[in-house]
Amino acid sequence: MPPKSTVAATSTATKITTLPCSIASLFLTFILVSLITLSLFLLFSNPSPSFSNPENTLQASQDPLKVYLADLPRSLNYDLLDQYWSSSVPDSRISSDPDHLQIHRHKNSKFPPYPENPLIKQYSAEYWITGDLMTPENLRTQSFAKRVVDVNQADVVFVPFFATLSAEIELGKGKGTFRKKEGNEDYKRQKEVIEFVKNSDAWKRSGGRDHVFVLTDPVAMWHVRAEIAPAILLVVDFGGWYRLDSKSSNGSSSDMIQHTQVSLVKDIIVPYTHLLPRLHxxxxxxxxxxxxxxxxxxxxxxxxxxxxxxxxxxxxxxxxxxxxxxxxxxxxxxxxxxxxxxxxxxxxxxxxxxxxxxxxxxxxxxxxxxxxxxxxxxxxxxxxxxxxxxxxxxxxxxxxxxxxxxxxxxxxxxxxxxxxxxxxxxxxEYDNGHPGGIGPVPPDGAVNHMWRKVQQKLPMIKETIVRDKRKPAGVSIPLRCHCT
Missing domain, CATH: 3.40.50.2000 (Glycogen Phosphorylase B;)
Incomplete structure (x- = not known):
């Protein structure tokens, strides 16, 4: 049995040697708890974007979409509104046309209002999107799109053709000429748009793949759809873009031929304009x-x-x-x-x-x-x-x-x-509450979300343009976009 002095010395030594270890353990535990607390604080103070929080979706990227506005003549957009409001003939398709019951015809306005006729108003996305780009730059601080004046600096080229209004004016005449080319003013306007954009250097450079068209009406640009196939199309759905195989005996869905110019890969589904007021x-x-x-x-x-x-x-x-x-x-x-x-x-x-x-x-x-x-x-x-x-x-x-x-x-x-x-x-919501649609867009509204969706397409657009450049002259490759 060791002497008491030895035992005491051993005990003292043990205390001396274990004390620093205890302090080190406590210090390490404190650091670990602090790190966990800090991580939890950062996690919950900056949560992941939620599907139901529109503001978060727009903050995902701070870089604006650079948009060049194609210089179409006014006859293909706002002059169509002048033509509409100058007409005294009510729309033959509805029993009560709210626009042609008015005395005031909105004449001599640089940016006339869009029709209240519900058959037309539901497709008014073209008006609000164009209005955003037409708004003076000092008022566009909330827009996700940055308008550029040099097409070489642009991510996309927006074509401001009021395709829906053009089609609906023709349909409202009730003359049965819409699907024909002869005597169809809408067809003439469609061809004018195609000639304008296809003769531009921007279209020749990209094959039209970086051009944006708004085609919310299922029959908008009906006669020239194959010619704008490569472009980014803003549509409300793909329902008007399919046809049945003429050899089909029973018209089943398996015999549907999909028009390859529409696809979720390159095109964007946008909302209809709602006709009823918002209930909070x-x-x-x-x-x-x-x-x-x-x-x-x-x-x-x-x-x-x-x-x-x-x-x-x-x-x-x-x-x-x-x-x-x-x-x-x-x-x-x-x-x-x-x-x-x-x-x-x-x-x-x-x-x-x-x-x-x-x-x-x-x-x-x-x-x-x-x-x-x-x-x-x-x-x-x-x-x-x-x-x-x-x-x-x-x-x-x-x-x-x-x-x-x-x-x-x-x-x-x-x-x-x-x-x-x-x-x-x-x-x-498209409406920005400003006359003629000229003014700041709501930061969390439909127009900004549409621009954000266009931005998401840019990597695919740029890749396709580069791939097209290396094709030998005279080689034709069929379109292969498929909607899944």
Missing amino acids: LSKNKKRHMLLYFKGAKHRHRGGVVREKLWDLLVNEPGIIMEEGFPNATGREQSIRGMRTSEFCLHPAGDTPTSCRLFDAIQSLCIPVIVSDNIELPFEGMVDYSEFSVFVAVNDALKPRWLVDYLKRISEKRRNEFRQKMAKVQPML
Whole structure:
């Protein structure tokens, strides 16, 4: 047994040698805890971008999109508005034309307003996007696009042709000349645009791949679509860009020929202009109806599902199915119907989508989308499943299936849908509140999101232009863009 003095000395030595280790351990623990705390603080003080936060999507890149505005003659944009407002002939396609009931015709205005006629207004994206670029540069501090005066400095070339207005003026005449070339003023304007851009050095340099056209009306630039195939096309959907194989015996979808000039790879889906006013979440009231729909019962092509749904739902309690279009008295009916119903039905029509969807979102009426081939604006920036109900056509056409499915969605879940929807409402708004559309755009609005989407296409555009340059003369390679 060691002497007490030895034991004491050993004990003292142990304490002396272990004390620094304890201090080191405590110090290391303190550093580790501090680092974890700092990491958590940074994480939660700067969260990852959310699909439902439009502001975050625009802050993802600070570099503006450099846009050159093609110098088209005024006859191809704002003069068309002068022509429209100077006409005393009402639109033959609607029973009450709100524009031609006015005494004031908006003459002698440099930037006339866009028509209120709902058949035309729903496609007004061309007006608001062009208006952004026409706004004086000192007022464009909120725009994601920077207008440049040297085409060699531009990322893209914007072609300010009011293609929809041109087509709709021709359609409104009711002369049956639209699909013909002879006597068709819209066709003449289309050819004028093509001749102008194709003779420019910018088009020859890129083959048109960095040119941007707004074609929100399904029939816009109908006769020259093959010629603008390489360009970036802003469309509301791809429904008007397909045709059936003429050899098809039954017209099934498997016999569809896809026009290779439209694709999610290069083109952009943009919103329709909503026709109903925005309902803020704070103004939302108790909704006593389950489901609402207003529109035409009979449609063509993929829209035949609408007639079948109508017959299934028209006599169901808590469901309103109304014929009509949101103009005049129909507009007030639509406002009332969408604001008092939990859900708004959105079946496919002649094309997979319509402005009805965007009216529902602005009305905080949960969209019920029955359209298997639908494409939606700004996907990747917004997740529509956070505030919409997607239903397969086959399920929706089963008796009682849709009604029972909607009834099972809890009130809590419905409120969550509306909260998400309220955050997305500004993203789908074109109107900047300024006369003639000339003035600062909303930073989180549709115009800026459209520019942001164009910017996302730039790497693919530049790669394609470079690849085209190395093709030997006379070699023709078919277009291979495919929408998936």
